[in-house]
Amino acid sequence: MTNKLRIHQQNLRKSSTATQDLLSNLEHSNTDLILIQEPNTNSNNKIMGFPSSSSMYQANSEIIPKTGIFVNNTSLFTKKIEDFSNSWITTIQIHLQQSPLIVSTVYIEPNSISSIHENLVRNLFKTYENVPLIVSGDFNARHTMWHNRITNKHGEVIYEIMNDFDLYLHNDQRPTCLTINGSSIIDLTLTNHKATPFIRNWNSKSNRQSIFDHALIEFEYISRDEIPQRIFNTTRRFNEGKADWGKFRDSINIEELNLAVRNIEHTQNKNKIEHNITKFTKIIQKAASQSMPIIKRSIYHKRSPWWDNELRCMQIVVQNKRYLFTKEKNLIAKQYLYEEYKHFRNKYIRTIRKKKFQQWKVFLEEINTNNTWGNTHKLIKNKLNPKTHTLPIIEDFPPNEHPKIIENIVNNMFPTHTNSPNIEHSTTQESPEQEYNISKEYIENLISKTSKKAPGSDNVTYTMLKAIREIISEPLAKIFSKCLNIGFFPQQWKKASLIIFPKPNKSDYHLHQNYRPISLLPSIGKLLEKILQIEIQNYLIENNKINPNQHGFTPKKSTITALFAIKNKILSDKQHKMTSLITIDFTGAFDNADWNIILNNMHQLQIPQHLIQMMHSYFHHRTITMKYNKIEYSKVMTKGCPQGSPLSPLLWNILINKLLDSFTITNASIYAYADDITVICSSTDLDGLQSIIIESLDFINNFSHQNNLKINFSKTKILNFHKKSFHQPIIIESNTIEIVNKLKILGVIFENHHLKSKINFTSHINSTVNKAIITKNILISYCKNTFGIDNRKRKNLFKGLIRPMLTYGSEIWFDQINKSQKKKLESIQHQFLRNSAMAFKTVSKSCINCLTKIETLDTYISIKTMKFLHNNNIQRIDTPNLNLFFKELKKSKLSEIFSQTNQNFQSFFINNYVPKFVHTNYFTTQFFTAHGPFAEYFCRMKISNNPFCSCDNLSIQNPSHLLLNCSHYESIKENLSLNHITNLHSFVQTKENFKKFKKLCQHIHDHLRSIEASNNVHPQPPNC
Template structure:
């Protein structure tokens, strides 16, 4: 996708939020591509503020206040910051043209501060890019008669010398660029070198006297001889299914045509007939979608802020007019009055703007109209933790004219041509025939189980229609492409996957040490087998572990070997024939903008296919079956291989390690696989050192002191009966703390999603991280590590009930109905050991047993809460409708702005209520007996309540109770604020 010119605007914002919003408002419908700004609004931080949160904003990364910035409003431009020439006073970016670059440099030099440092920096920039189109623009605070200013200052002399030295073209005309009460000046300049000058057009300035700006809005266009490329987001998700008319969609399906296609497929004699009819069906679905589902529209430019409304526009006009009247007033007394009026209206405008912005943000984050935990808050947290990038440095850092060739090289490198023996193997009919029947109901069940969130293939058909780490990204090895497969094709893959898997499992064809993508197996079963073996051997022998990594395992799976292995596993012939057909004429297509390259695949299992893990298991199964190295055991989870070796003597252990590696390396060579020796490591569970390294094909296998296996980090422990998981716990803690800090930014006590969503967020997002693999490591860690994990849970649950820092674990766990982390881990272990027959529980219904166990634990927790809490829940039972907020939590726990609580903390001397001097100010008194709140209780129809449990006896009472708590809380806080003000005034008087 190409276009002919760039529309660029430049503005000095005078560090003003109002100016920033006015600029965005003025340029709202102009489709400006680039906004160059000086003195942006930062609020004295190191970030430019006031622009959309997902803005393509380029500024300095230094820990200093940026004085310049470049906002790229056109999301599809190929832009990149030039780090060498970006600092607090200068921002430089490059824009990729079709065959060359355009460099734009934005400068702000404060008045009377220009130095040799500035000049040398600019001189270096101009020399570096003398043969590239370069635009140098900004507020130089430079005045000179060369650009029609009245006077010459030091800044002007220095910039004049640069213009002469580098033969720069000055685009300014006689119009002033800065207007103040002291007069006009021309200090905002636009310069270009000889490469850029012919292409800079329509340079204009615009000063509106009734605006907030002192500086003119400068605008110009850049129209190169070559086209300007734009990034296209090639997505297969074409239709907006949220706005689909499914009734109309169904009307486009003619039953007779569908039946005809079905009959043609059922009686097909060749694969071409099947392909033709599937294509017809695909076209029918696509046509129906085009007529009933709107196409997703994607704008090239940032959308305007939703909180900017007509009220703010009117207020903005008022502020501008008052400022204009103030600047034009000459009488000092009237001028001060005008200024006071302007300042008052400006402050009201800013406060209103902030309130509206905050209110819209709260509505966006809280989503009070939905119970979905995984809405906007969850998305914001995920984006903060793992920022999405839509750039491909391997392509974007090169001219678009080279993209087609680069794409071809990427595809050929990732998917090299491989000559296999598929045709010969098709005739090796060594497998029995079986009756094979796929019912309509079975197909419908597969469709219903398919996720609608998965990206569709090149046909744009989604399942909903069928349902009604930082690395060198210039290296293709560091990319893991996910294949976007047609969903109709995925149905066939799921059928094949189920039938093949069912045959292999029923007939015990898969080696029991394969734990990946196998029924009743998981990463945890693999880790349990590895842990058990290590501990068994470690007690009596020297033990070591090898973790083997294959280079591009799935991408290099040999189809002919897979078919050969299927014959050896005696799979039914029709399944082998279908797989043979499945491998034929498969193409891989890579698209980037308008470029695409396709290639016929000859090997590999596409990542994203339901079949790929199973095909890999068939390929690697022979290794597991034939592995017979002495003193060694092998375990697999898909392509993750682990070998545990043990021996009484160090030399025998070394031999076992070497022989194991030779065996696996030999298998890899014969099966066209390649071991990645740089990622293959050895972990010793002993303190001895080998006399010489383990060497395979001239590659030394590195020995490490810790190793991550299937997400759990193992280390040696000095006690022979234990393993060390200290690093794993530390990593888990760091990860959880990082997530916790992000969550706390979006979930405050009086701001953010409600209690129920916060609790679900913890249970679904953080607790799985804290407890992953706990079945393996929980009996190997110490009490301090367990307490650290419990502490993180407590902090997050305390946030979910919006309680004070001093609220106890028992109160928090009771309100959230969440057992301690240690109890949760024990439950996970019980279920796992019971399922794996390691330690069976004497029960017919394990789920009911676990539920009863949880209830018992929660009852125990409730019995340990404070007396204030128990006074509400006298029956040791918390109803399901109890979802607390910031106010109710304070009254339920007794930790709030109450005299009794503050007295315990020694914040105040007198714990009595203000209604009299004899009653202790606590939740019980305030809710039941305090006369200050009789009227509000009568309004809420709570005046008849005589005890605390009655406030929460039913859902309606609890709703009123929430309102009462908020009213009392706000009243107590207002009294507190009033007392502080009185003390301050008394101290000030003294």
């Protein structure tokens, strides 16, 4: 920790190069704050050029920001003060030990100061007169008081404010703005009497430190006490990306490992078992510490990888050139030096842009890996679902209040159950004899199926366990067998580390209910939980104990089976009755699950006693711990299924199963997906329907009371599939249930349709299309025709990210939507696939589908629906090989599409399909489709009226002529050994030929473009 804040101020003159120059100057300075005026925004409402890993504070409006504060030190506790932040002023608060520090940056345009500016600045100094306040910025204020030659209106206003509030001006005689027309002091640093004593080392670097007009101003704030800092708390301790996995495996002390296991096998003493499990864990931890570095996180911005020694040298040259012209007194010589400076500066700017783009291209394309889910995918996901690492519920308050806040968070999210069962007493009961002898292969298989989840407090990850699964599988099998045989769940595996995430789209993040709690549990313990979950679930499934209307976390069930059942019930009832749908929301469902009731339900379900006994041990003395900085708060849990535990969904299903079994209200049906409860009610008359709805809600509400759950009535909704209104509102316990026009159920939006045989999914389709358009715009910004991931990765990205988004729930809604909506979805797919093929906008859907080898959305959804109906025994397909059946169906559909492609395309692929090895790119796509810089294409698009090639002015210039007959390209064809080819098909007949064909296409394309540029005849053709 430190008591020093390093603060810099810079006017960037809206330049991206100035931004990069500023960051390069600060590379080794560990600056905490940068106060910015005239930032680079690219004419939008966001400041550009600064690393996204740090915080940028700016105005929350549609107006282009003229100021911003960049917090380079990610460990500081900062927040924006909205009342004193707009386009021309940004103000933040920094938490200190004793009082906050207020920092504000200002930009007032020349000759524009008004009472609005003056009143807000005065109000700022008045509001914070009793706390340290720093105001620094470009006021465009000149006054002889601070050594300007003249005084302007801005200077007069600022001078009056300084006198009225007894402010201190830290500027000296050095100019802060240097142009060819002269110098001035217009960038000022003002402090009130509370901040002035703590300002040190104010400096204006106006000589060699910048290549632009405004000087870099720097100063320090020295606090009386150490400045509170945020510590990044994580259970990931080791940098597995830099691990030596061979050394990790070799570092496992097998002798000690086996000794610990033998000690566990030959004892009934639970303390000894705990002790030896701790030894087992420490062996893995020690091996990790010897083979992989500890994760280190810098709190400051690091230099971008494209910044190299060439740029550093150019920067120094430009700075020196600027220094020479600013110091020159002779006007003629000064003008000459200025022009020389401009020449070198522009060259420097061009080089920055070039290197930046090259690095960006390398970062996106990742040509050395075939992994589709690399940087481009991560960027898209982050844009769609931005992650926030801030916790306003804690960080917006002084550090001395943090311990109490954290205690309140834990106690509110995990309240103590006053009527909690005596779990400790239960664990003393002897379980029936049950011998488990888990195999090594079973554990190996279990470990191999794990994902990259965050570890628990022991820092042991699934990745580590996978790396040594051959070594630890047998020992773990023996440990788990012992635990199951004596009904003991080790204490150290019941210690959860709590992390909280802000829920999206909430208005007040100072409320604990607007955060989602996640319990991070030890990875080894979660393997034992998984075994327990499999054992209990297998028993329930084999003995038909789980209600068939529970679709959540149940084998062969999913959100789609739940939606299918709901849809069919609505359509069935809607034909002859008035129908309504209710969605029930429980407040903190998983976190309030009553252990005693779960155990009682397990008894009633006749789950074997040894498994119930194991669950007694599982519940006994579970703890939850929240760490924040150096603060730690723990409590013993008395209820709840920890979100993050493999057992939690099953335990909830056991709890709610009784509701599903006991719900027998006439003309009402209940469906569940975990804690998402849907009830469908129907009646021949309105009063009867209302009566059934109230009866259903009363029944579920009574169940909630009996099971220590609470319905969230504000989120419980009713959707009517009829046009009539109820005579009275539906009220349960003084809560009026809202009746809505549309309702999202498990990700699909339902609405009433005027036809009795239909459900309206228009809102769902519109929502899906809008989300797809947003995704497409993001994708296109990263995947251009001439750079970005290759065709294969783009197709995989479409299949794995985009198409699931477009078709989620299509088994439910596709037969309910109209042709126009289907056409809209096909159009969206075509836009994505066209980007995958890097094709012009004018290329047909048939060519794109064939070139990408991806069927139409209609075909894909039809196959998807057929699979669903077959797998759920609703409509079986009579075939011995289902995969082959669908493969042939897709092939036949693509063959139909192929017949619709143009003659040029068919000339390349005479067998009516595109070979597997053909992965097109920007250049080959133009030749395959005949949509490129060809004279025939320009003529067809009415861009020109001359379709002939310049080689003889007689031949039509199209792909066939250019590739086979044009004399301009004989030499390149000879160099590529393609001069023997006489038909287009031969270019794609073999993989080797296709590689050469790619080079030929690029050569011809570049030559045609160079001719076009030199003639300046044709405008740019339609592009993606």
